Amino acid sequence: MKFLILLLAVGIIQSLANAFIIDTRQKRSIDLSASHALIPDARLSKDVIPTSYVVNIRPNLDDGTFMGDIKMNLSWNDETKKISLHAHFDLEINEKDIKIRKLKRKSNDNQNESDDKEEYIGIQRADRVVKKTVYVIHLTEPIPQGSECELELKFSGKIWETTEGLFQGSYMDLKGDKHQYYATYMRPHNARRLFPCFDEPGFKVPFNVSISRPKSFVTLFNTPVERSVELNDEKLKNYVVDYFVPTPPMSTFTFGFLISQLQEVPVTSAKAAGESKKPAIKIWARPDVHEEMSEMFEKVEQVYNTLEKYFDAQVPLTKIDVVAVPGMSVVRPADNWGLILFKESELLKKGYYGLSQELIYQWLGSWVTPYWWSDAHVNKALASFLASYNVIEIDNGVEFNGKYPMTVLYSLYYEFSKRYPHSRITAMKQETTSFKTELVMRMLNYTLGSETFKTGLRKFIANRHFSTFFGDDLWDALTKQAHEDHKLANKYTINEIAGSWITKDRLPVVNVQRNYADKTAKVTQKVYLRERPHDVPEQDKMLWWIPLVIVEQDKLNFTNSTPKLWMEKVREITINNLPEAEKFVIVNPEEIGPFPVNYDEKNWNLLAQYLQTNEGRTKIPIYTRAKLLHDAWNLAYAGDLSFATAFNMTLFMLSERDHLAWNPVFTFIDHIGRHIDMSAVHKKFETYVRILLTPLYEELGVQQEGEETWKTDLRALAKTFLCRAGYRPCIEEAQTAYRKWMESENPDEGNPVPNQYICPVFKWGTQKEWEFGLQRVINFPASRIQSERTYLLKTLAGCPVQPEKIERLLNLTILEENGNFTENDIVLIFSMLTGGSSGYTTLFNFLQNNWDVIRERFENKTNLWDNLISAATGVFTTQEGYDMVSNLYVQKQGEFGSAEHIIEKSLRNIKEETKWSDENLPIIEKWLDNFLKTMNKDENKFMG
Incomplete structure (x- = not known):
């Protein structure tokens, strides 16, 4: 019923969408210098805009081509005598078949026969813009503002083998039979490869679509099939045309279909089979993997229900098809609205994150869409954050092995602390910008409170159904809700706060210097730099809005994430009313904000002493323990903290057994070990490493069947670093395994030694053992996998x-x-x-x-x-x-x-x-x- 009401309202929505495009086309979001550098595109004029499409697509699967026609209803915002739209170079359009006629606005009064006469507009010529996928139709007369016309074009093209536009793929079933499939991948601007259109995310209009297919295939589209008709065409006599329910207003990049012989996975749950839930969820896959997919329906439905509850909104679709496409070579799934195409191997993976992220795009991306790709980073970051939030909600974060968001955050710390972040690699800059934005959202979720964040997001979505947004619109919605809930002073805005983080390829470090006599602290901020020299241009001008969440030793409350105060893009502030001199403070616990924190030496030592007690390791949560360790070492490496203090912070690791605290330890052992490798100190450092790691490694014992992943990973890391540091049992174990290879009759047939043993043997073993490895590289057969030779050569050179x-x-x-x-x-x-x-x-x-x-x-x-x-x-x-x-x-x-x-x-x-x-x-x-x-x-x- 909701969907029918939606279709009746399409005309109103179109008018609103048109007005939206006109009113906001000059608006800009937080500027990001490289956020869409990989999507070079020609922006179309807004003089003429689409209001609806009727698209007929006729693939000829036998010769790998397609043809079709499209009717576009267009509206004139300004008087002009040309129409500009997108069409790829490889899309053929016959200029002679182009027709354009005026659409008359009829009234009930004074209608006569002449009103029904079609008025066609003359076409002067049609041109392709040089080096741009833009097609321009020049008219013989200017069309006045406010006019509405119907443009009709015929087109044809080829089906690609690469995942761009309409492409083909294949797979083998268990019987050895080959099956073809034909799918679309439209993101970010590949719709123009399939049909002429206004291929920008800001243009959202309804589609009325028909697609032909062989009788033995099934076509899945954004919406369900309304009716099917057999073709009488001699060339396509075994084909059927499916006519689909008209879509809601949507962007071209969310348009998608799949023609295949994949089948719906039967629903095994009696409860699920009996429900008439909207949207109806269906799983599609090749029959060979149906059994493996048997639990997928409940899994998808669980994720969908969790998201629907979070957004407090049902996706305005009657169905969502989730498809496991075998052999599809894409970096990320094709997230069409109502039709999500996963690589089969990805969908079969355990966990909820990938599913969550793709289903989130049904709300944020398809229903509510970034106006242009410069705001796509906000959409991606929000989807990533909410997917992580959703996974933690569903399985308590088991899928992440407890490492979210540390894995991402620590990599950003290293990247942004370089003298030249990204090495000027644009693709990496895009990724880090998105990750950083995600962490800013996580910070806001903490500091504003999860309820305020959620309510603001719900209102943001509710106000933009079938519409588009700029990044600033999200920050505005959160600001308004934060003010309403009194979670943010009225003089502050989330736009200012978020902008101070997103627009810089840097992160700050906060320094807390306590005055123990008067219970105050001077808090300063500066650019966080590890690489020397610290001569980054204009670093003195960089300032952030920083939330200061503080935990005091006599009030160890890690659940209250409300900032004591904000650093309002100022270099220095003073905090008052701190605890007694013998009590520590922790700023930014649980990595609430993406910034390290430095303290005076006394506060660091108070923390180090407390962590060496059982009470300390119990009362300070693991993320905060890991953060303190990580911050101390990296600040020392950067020259901002004494290494004596940093080493003191590692003493609690003699008794620490949580793998999350150990993750940064292996990194600093590697970094510091390499840096002091040439000095006489290095041998003492290796002894320190052996003392630190030996109890952990021995306590972990041998691997047990079915043990947790973290334990396996931690044992492997401990063993690797112990071997590197000269731990005798490890070396002997490695040499024993290596000896079997040396004694084999045909050593060049294959390497039976696990990789973890190769480096210890080449580093600590005999010249004879190393020479044996060298001969294996020299005699390496061409028939074997060359990556094995590469690994052997790398260890021969890098380990001794x-x-x-x-x-x-x-x-x-x-x-x-x-x-x-x-x-x-x-x-x-x-x-x-x-x-x-x-x-x-x-x-x-x-x-x-x-x-x-x-x-x-x-x-x-x-x-x-x-x-x-x-x-x-x-x-x-x-x-x-x-x-x-x-x-x-x-x-x-x-x-x-x-x-x-x-x-x-x-x-x-x-x-x-x-x-x-x-x-x-x-x-x-x-x-x-x-x-x-x-x-x-x-x-x-x-x-x-």
Whole structure:
């Protein structure tokens, strides 16, 4: 009934949509410099806009082509004598078949026969715009504002094999029979590959569609089939035309259909089968996987019901088809309105996140749509956040293994703290912008309260049914609700808050310096930078709106996420009424906002001491424990905190067993270990690592059948890092497994050794063991998978700490020019040698000792030469390394050729890293000496 009422109201909706386009076309959202750089497109004039489409599509599956016709009802906003629309270069349009006639607005009074006479408009010519998928029809006379016309075009094209527009795919069933299918993928602007149209998300109109198909196939479309008619055409005599229920107003990118022999998965639940729920949910798949899909209906329905309850709105469709398409090669599902096409392998996966995200697009994306792709990041971020929220609601976050949002957040911390984020890669910038926006939404959900956020979102959707939005519209809706619920002071707006985060490719760090005497703290913010030097342009001008949520030791309430106050894009503020001097504070618990927090040394030490108690590890939630550890180490690495303080924060890990707290530990072990690898401190650091990880690894024991994923992952990580640090049981286990390979009759037939054992053997094992691995690379059969050879070569180069192993490899590949190694192999070897001081130091010495020969060999191989100079000179971190590279630069002045700028850059970078080493290595060594003494351990006992 609701759907019928909807169709009756289409005319009113069209008028509203037209007015919306006219009124808001000049409006801009928060500016994002690269948010739609990968969607270069020609925007159409709004002089003429569509109000409805009638589309007939006739695929000829035998010859991989299609033809069709379209009638567009158009409305003139301004007087003009041309119509501009989208049509792909490969879409053929016969200019002679173009017709355009005026639509007369009849009144009940004074009607006569002349009013019924059709008035056609003359067409002067039709042109394609050069290098743009725009088709322009020039008329013989201008059409006045307010006119309505019907444009009719015929078109034809080919069915693609790539997933653009209308494409074909195939799959084999269990009997070995091949089946074809034909599907559409319209996002972001592929509808113009199928039919001429106004292919922009801001144009939302109803579609009246018919599609032909072979009798033995089924066509699924956005809406259900209304009726089917057999074709009498001689060429298509075995074809049927399906006429579909008219769609609600929708954007062209949500248009979609599938012609296939997939079948509906039977509903096994008696309850589900007896329900007449709207929209009706159906699952489609090849019969071979129906049994595996048996629980999918209830799963989809559970996700849909959870979302419907959250949005407090039913999608205005009579059905939603969810289809498992075998062999479909797409990055993400085709989320047409009412028809979601998944890769079969994706739909068969466990979990709810993918389903949730695609179903959310039925509300946010299809029903309520971004006006242009510059606002798509907001839609994507909101869908991602709500999908995560939904998963946690359904399964308490089991699917995420507890890692949401830390996995995304920590990667953003690293990316945005670089001197040059994204390395100017636009695609990565788009992704990080979307992730950052998602985390801002999560922050708002905490700070405004989940009910306020949800209510604001519900109103946002309710006010934009069948319409479009700008990013600012969402922030406006949240602002209004936050003010109404008194969750945000009236002088603040979410637009300002969100804008301060989204428009920067940076994140802030907050510094809390307490004055223990008067119970206050000075809180400052600045750009968070890890890479040195910290010389980012205009960093002093960057400020954020930052919510300061504070937890005090004597009131450990982690459920109250209301900010004590906001930093209103100011550099510094003062917090009053803090606890006594011997009580710590925690700012930004549970990673409410995407920013690290630094404290004065005393507050850090109070936290470190508390976490070493059973009470501390019980009362401080795991996300906050992980955050404190992660922040301390990264701030120390950045030069903003003493490493002694950062090491103190790791002491509670001796008793910590939650895998979420361990995740950042492995990262810092890797980062710091690599940085101090060349120094004498490194051996003591490895002993520290063994002391830290051994109890954890031994307590985890051997893998048990059916154990949780986190336990398996944690054991594997602990073992990897213990092996790297010289843990004797691990090395012996690896050598035992490796010996079986060495003793096999035909070692080149395959590698029976698990990958986790290869590196420990090459690092800590004998020259003989390493040489055996080298011969396997040299003799590697062409019939085997080449990625196995690549892995073996990477470990041969990157794992050893003995110079003689590395020298052997360099002599063989460069001086002896062994024909079994390609130039790509040599570049890979150079890259792997930068991973440790033994590698790049040996490479440097090899270069220096064989300069003339190498220079001659690489004279016409600029790529090899540049890679060699970069790898051999660019990774040193100490004064000793700087002196080595500097002396080489002076000795060989003028001989570096294309790599001159590379070694100059290396010297600049080493000078910065040397400062870091001079400042931090003595502190690290002193702490490690005290720690080893306190633990009463020595290096021999924990085997290096």
